[in-house]
Amino acid sequence: METTPLRTGGQEETEAVIARYQSMVYGLAFAKTGSGADADDVFQEVFLAYWNAQTKFRDEEHRKAWLLRTTMNLSRRVTAATPRRKNVPLEDAEAVAAPFREEEENRVWAALQSLPEEQRLPIYLFYFEDLSTEAIAKALRVRPGTVRMRMTRGRERLRTLLKGDYFDES
Amino acid sequence: MNHKLFASMKEQLNPSLQAQGSLHEALSQPVKRKSISWRKYAAVAACAALVIAAGSAFSHLRGGPFHPGPPVAVATPTPVPTSQPSGEPLHPPDEWEITIHWDNVVVNEADGLTPDATRLYRDPELYEETVFDLEGVRDYYGWSLAPAYVPDGLTGGGHGPYGSLFRDRTTGEVIEDQAGRGFWVDFWEDGSPKSDDDIVIPKGFTITASRLGILHCCLLPVDQAYTTDFCGTAVTLSHASLPYGPFDPEKMDPSGLYHLPAGYYDIYVASFTLDGVEYEIQADRLELEELIKITASAICGRSGLPASFTVG
Structure with a gap:
């Protein structure tokens, strides 16, 4: 696997990092803000911050953790700046422009967006980003036990909303 | 789990081409050192x-x-007006009624949180973290945190202790050392506890330990507590009752504080200090008798409770 220098480095190195992590950053921002436009803004701000910080990372996990934390912080700032409800009722969420190709995908995403943020984000990071409970705990700055409990509650609500085992054990 | 579905959705989660183009353009500018x-x-x-x-x-x-x-500007707080421009004091409108439920007001003793209510975060630049594993817990606490008595139907699910030990990188001092284990009726694939019946709250218990003092990220609405003696060790047993969902969006709970829950479940907690270590055993949806047996097995006899042990 091609490695990327652990220092932010020049534009070429940064572009490589963006290519690797843009989906993660954008997806987390979208899950948090519920808005594609806001997620675009967060995406740009995160990588501009990355570029300007010129940080040297201990390892790839450190870089990834830095990007996740920065995405969380900047998403919070965007959310605070824009008047909005904290979570969107399912019936309203479905009325928003569908971001995915398939109807089922949009239904799953709408159900996810209807969860309170504290349940939505751990579930998103676990199922979409394949993060461990410990990594999620670090990104969200809560205890792993708290992550597990929130995921349990979120999964129960999703099971009721989706009437299917999308987020259950296979 | 729908790997294929999530993978397809993930593939579509990308910033707009416009955003990508704008970023690329911004990166072409000289680096702000x-x-x-x-x-x-x-x-x-x-x-x-x-x-x-x-x-x-x-x-x-x-x-x-x-x-x-660049230094962050500190804003001078805007004084809260205490009177109208006419000089008359401000009053809320007559139709407002403000009710304070004093029994739900508690002193903020959630010492596991920062002032802005986020979890305490240890900067890895300043603190070295060692994640507890079974061997680490045995070394640090002298045992595995698995009590000899575990109620029928509960298991550790193959999961060992959790928690981390944090040391100050400069002084080597341990500044946080909390560890725990959970025993539940069932588990999700990620290790989180899972209910096996119609009530969403899983049945089971956790045992938490710390030499420095257990950090709490939440406060339970304790309605009963008393201290008793287990083999010479003072143990405080307390009870709290919490609601569980689904919550009826059309009706309110008698307290008026939240929507009517599907029901309430019991939480019993045993708190004690043994050999310089602070412990808390929290039992969700278990009978008090079970918590007493768990606690007694942890304090009185690691080899198990005698056959003649009864609660009464």
Whole structure:
């Protein structure tokens, strides 16, 4: 696997990092803000911050953790700046422009967006980003036990909303 | 789990081409270099040392790495008006009724949180973290945190202890050392507890330990508590009752504080200090008798409860 220098480095190195992590950053921002436009803004701000910080990372996990934390912080700032409800009722969420190709995908995403943020984000990071409970705990700055409990509650609500085992054990 | 579905959705989660183009353009501009790192001049001047101390404290409170940059302007708080322009004091409208439920007001003793209610975060630049495993817990606490008595139907699910030990990188001092284990009726694939019946709250218990003092990230609405003796060790047993969902969006709970829950479940907690270690055993949806047996097996006999042990 091609490695990327652990220092932010020049534009070429940064572009490589963006290519690797843009989906993660954008997806987390979208899950948090519920808005594609806001997620675009967060995406740009995160990588501009990355570029300007010129940080040297201990390892790839450190870089990834830095990007996740920065995405969380900047998403919070965007959310605070824009008047909005904290979570969107399912019936309203479905009325928003569908971001995915398939109807089922949009239904799953709408159900996810209807969860309170504290349940939505751990579930998103676990199922979409394949993060461990410990990594999620670090990104969200809560205890792993708290992550597990929130995921349990979120999964129960999703099971009721989706009437299917999308987020259950296979 | 629908790997294929999530993978397809993930593939579609990308910033717009416009956003990508704008970013690329911005990166083409000259790099804005960091302002001089405070770390380099830490030993040089007393004023720099003060900046470091303030920065570290700020980093701790903010929960993130300290990013050197332009100083943050401190806004002068806007005075809250206490009178109208006419000089008459402000009053709420007559139709307002403000009710305070004093039994739901507690002193904020959630010492596991920062002032802005986020979890305490240990900056890896300042603190070295060692994640507890079974061997680590045995070494540090002298046992595995698995009590000899575990109620029928509960298991550890193959999961060992959780928690981390944090050391100050400069002094080597341990500043946080909390570890725990959970025993539940069932588990999700990620290790989180899972209910096996119609009630969403899983049945089981956790045991938490710390030599420095257990950090709490939440407060239970304890309605009963008493202290008793287990084999010469004082144990405080307490009870709390919490609602569980689904919550009826059309009706309110008698307290008027939340929507009517599907029901309420019992939480019993046993708190004690043994051999210099603080413990809390919290049982969700278990009978008090079960908590007593668990606690007794942890304090009185690691080899198990005698056959003649009864609660009464």
